[in-house]
Amino acid sequence: MKTVMTVDDSASVRQMVAFTLKNAGYAVIEAVDGKDALGKLKGQVDMILTDLNMPNMDGITLIKSVRAQAAYKFIPIVMLTTESQAGRKQEGKDAGATGWIVKPFKPEQLLAVVQKVLR
Amino acid sequence: MEDIHRQAFRDEAADLLHELEVALLELEDAPGDGELINRVFRAMHTLKGSGAMFGFDDIAQFTHEVETVFDRVRSGQLQVGKQLLDLTFQAKDHVISLLEHDGEDLSPFMARAEAILAGFKTFDQAQADTAVGASATPEACGQCGSKEPTGQGADVEEVVRRVRMKPRPDIYSTGNNPEYLLEDLKALGQSLVFVHVEDIPPLRDLDPLSCHLWWDVLLTSQASESAIRDVFLFAEDECELSVKTLETTGEVELKKLGEILVEHGDISQEAVERTLGGQKRLGTLLTEAGLLPAKSLDAALAEQNLVRDKLERRKGADGGSSLRVSSEKLDVLQDLVGELVIVQSQIGQLAAMSENPSLHTLAEQLERLSDDIRDSTLSIRMQPIGSTFSVYRRLVRDLSAETGKEIDLVTSGEETELDKTVLDRLGDALIHLLRNSIDHGVEPPADREGSGKPGRGVIRLSAEHSGGDVVISVADDGRGIDLAKVRRKGVERGLIAEDADIGPDEIMDLIFQPGFSTAGTVSNVSGRGVGMDVVKGVVNSLRGSIEMGSTLGQGSVATIRLPLTLAIIDGLQVQVDGQGFVLPLDRVEECMELRRRDLSANGKGRIINLRGDVVPFILLREWFGSTGEPPDIEQVVVLQVEGMRVGMVVDQVMGEHQTVIKSLGPVFRKLDGFSGATVQGDGTLSLILDVKRIVQMSLGGARQMHSVDAPGAVIPARLLS
Numbered sequence: 001m002k003t004v005m006t007v008d009d010s011a012s013v014r015q016m017v018a019f020t021l022k023n024a025g026y027a028v029i030e031a032v033d034g035k036d037a038l039g040k041l042k043g044q045v046d047m048i049l050t051d052l053n054m055p056n057m058d059g060i061t062l063i064k065s066v067r068a069q070a071a072y073k074f075i076p077i078v079m080l081t082t083e084s085q086a087g088r089k090q091e092g093k094d095a096g097a098t099g100w101i102v103k104p105f106k107p108e109q110l111l112a113v114v115q116k117v118l119r
Numbered sequence: 120m121e122d123i124h125r126q127a128f129r130d131e132a133a134d135l136l137h138e139l140e141v142a143l144l145e146l147e148d149a150p151g152d153g154e155l156i157n158r159v160f161r162a163m164h165t166l167k168g169s170g171a172m173f174g175f176d177d178i179a180q181f182t183h184e185v186e187t188v189f190d191r192v193r194s195g196q197l198q199v200g201k202q203l204l205d206l207t208f209q210a211k212d213h214v215i216s217l218l219e220h221d222g223e224d225l226s227p228f229m230a231r232a233e234a235i236l237a238g239f240k241t242f243d244q245a246q247a248d249t250a251v252g253a254s255a256t257p258e259a260c261g262q263c264g265s266k267e268p269t270g271q272g273a274d275v276e277e278v279v280r281r282v283r284m285k286p287r288p289d290i291y292s293t294g295n296n297p298e299y300l301l302e303d304l305k306a307l308g309q310s311l312v313f314v315h316v317e318d319i320p321p322l323r324d325l326d327p328l329s330c331h332l333w334w335d336v337l338l339t340s341q342a343s344e345s346a347i348r349d350v351f352l353f354a355e356d357e358c359e360l361s362v363k364t365l366e367t368t369g370e371v372e373l374k375k376l377g378e379i380l381v382e383h384g385d386i387s388q389e390a391v392e393r394t395l396g397g398q399k400r401l402g403t404l405l406t407e408a409g410l411l412p413a414k415s416l417d418a419a420l421a422e423q424n425l426v427r428d429k430l431e432r433r434k435g436a437d438g439g440s441s442l443r444v445s446s447e448k449l450d451v452l453q454d455l456v457g458e459l460v461i462v463q464s465q466i467g468q469l470a471a472m473s474e475n476p477s478l479h480t481l482a483e484q485l486e487r488l489s490d491d492i493r494d495s496t497l498s499i500r501m502q503p504i505g506s507t508f509s510v511y512r513r514l515v516r517d518l519s520a521e522t523g524k525e526i527d528l529v530t531s532g533e534e535t536e537l538d539k540t541v542l543d544r545l546g547d548a549l550i551h552l553l554r555n556s557i558d559h560g561v562e563p564p565a566d567r568e569g570s571g572k573p574g575r576g577v578i579r580l581s582a583e584h585s586g587g588d589v590v591i592s593v594a595d596d597g598r599g600i601d602l603a604k605v606r607r608k609g610v611e612r613g614l615i616a617e618d619a620d621i622g623p624d625e626i627m628d629l630i631f632q633p634g635f636s637t638a639g640t641v642s643n644v645s646g647r648g649v650g651m652d653v654v655k656g657v658v659n660s661l662r663g664s665i666e667m668g669s670t671l672g673q674g675s676v677a678t679i680r681l682p683l684t685l686a687i688i689d690g691l692q693v694q695v696d697g698q699g700f701v702l703p704l705d706r707v708e709e710c711m712e713l714r715r716r717d718l719s720a721n722g723k724g725r726i727i728n729l730r731g732d733v734v735p736f737i738l739l740r741e742w743f744g745s746t747g748e749p750p751d752i753e754q755v756v757v758l759q760v761e762g763m764r765v766g767m768v769v770d771q772v773m774g775e776h777q778t779v780i781k782s783l784g785p786v787f788r789k790l791d792g793f794s795g796a797t798v799q800g801d802g803t804l805s806l807i808l809d810v811k812r813i814v815q816m817s818l819g820g821a822r823q824m825h826s827v828d829a830p831g832a833v834i835p836a837r838l839l840s
Contacts (some may be wrong), residue, residue: 010168012130013168013169014129015123016788019123051168062676074328084183084186084187086461096292097293098293098296104171116303117299119296119299
């Protein structure tokens, strides 16, 4: 079973993501910001879904930190952006993100993206 | 589900708004504090993002505006002042109202919203951000999630495109995987994939974390170009992508190979012209001259072929692109190919032993060429079985009318290809099976209705490729086979003893015994004296097998399995007591060492422990009755036979060997356990073992005994310890 880490300071988004992914058969680790995520990043984590705007450590910094760890150098990392953040999309890719989903998104869209990058 | 999330959002929003209030109050005292500004921004941002997620569109739209303003504050374009804070407090209150009155008519609040937003606007004159109007309901990742409508109805034309994808070497470092991209591409239709290996650096420069490969994919699909590009949505930056539609309509001239290569950028125009001066074909010349890697040639050739095929198909089936050839000529060709393979194998062995590098290279090329010739020749004779199927429809109609029954023939797998000789010889056998179903299987309509079946019976004739075999089955929904009756008949005809203790499989096999056939039934089409035993004989002579299955009252099915390639197989050469034998390589799983003295003490347990699985084995030395001492270390070749793993113990495993099967000839027809013979590289003869038969025989049972009584049979029937 694949494990997805979802990082977002919004509890409702975390809840929806976790619900959707668990129903689709993934294990989910929740983190509230980048710092929390790094703390929880150990063992089997197959993919990361992260918001960009978070306190304590934002998404871009998180992506860079994850890519710097040998064990997680190649895992898929998908950013959650809002459409007004087009510029940040490129920043995220430069930092090493795999792809993105624009909020708001529906559960099916989330699953489609996960299946696109995680097999 | 929706409600849980909405409630979660309400709770969260309440927290956020409270936090927002706190931050705003603090901001009043410290208007330049970056962290506080951030908190306000984030609160708005989250309210907007999550609000939109869970359907609170009014809140989302509203907070979007505020967020935009605070974004500008963040980047230092605007200063925090009393006016801004007042407006923000009002905004906060407005959001609270929206939350409290969620589900009700919110129009009374709209005026207030307008006023607040107008306030923000005047506060920030230079708000060039056009996000105002456009962000009503921000479009979610439309491409990621929604499936592009592929084909609006059945009329969507299939287009052939060349998709060239060149990932950057560091593509993996963003978590992208070219394999997934290829998979997604292939899922759009039918594809031919060519991998380019010419950019792989020498080993010492090779970085295993980088991607040094790139691909040309010839894709035939109904998907639009944007659907194709969507596959690369996330990898656009990491991948050079070109999608080109190959012209397949009307008056387009077939492009010359050189043109295609120049277009691909694989070769320059002058190189083409320079080389065209010679006599050989362009592609060969280019590869020989080292100007062109083989894969580019393959890709270009395939493109040329694909386009040509499509064009021909458009012209119509009688485009004059097929040829009648006498089968004798094909037989001669096939024999010659067989001989060629033998000689090639001898050369191969010699080359392996010599030190001459050019000889090695040539021998390798020869092997590749002869493989290709072999495959080509074998495929010449392959024909789709559908041509035979259509003949049977008429037959079934006539026969069923004759017998007063109502039967429909349903066919599937018409495109399954078989060698022509097989097809011819199988024809009569299939007719017999169909006759059986019609005569004995399907009941008359009255009987069928009486037992609750539809009055019209169905016979299903199907063909498919499975593993390396072709499986053809004839199934009916008739009365099935009554095993008790079969058994009685077997006793009557003297095939088994009255009190013989045999299982249902063996009873079923009686049907295939000579002398069993129901002599009473005669119909006009039969005339050829075909009985089930002859059917089995034909199938066996094609190195296939036939099985009957049945459920009483519901129907029966005859299943024929035939190996695809008749005459040449990949074999594993082994030695037993100085004699060479060949085992079919496609059944070999692995080889292991065996020391006799490690066998269990009582010497009877002929099993090995293969990583936890128990695998029984047959000592071929014993099977062949060899006297003499076995070597200390023998080899067990583990084979997959009839769904079981079985080992065969030999003295030595020599290696892989392309085996041309020569039939043993009529003198040895009754010899069980051999599929033929072949000539080894050094000119000596090896017998090819029919492993399925050997296993069957060793699993034993009285019914196998009689087949071994023939004079000249070498194999002892006893085997089970």
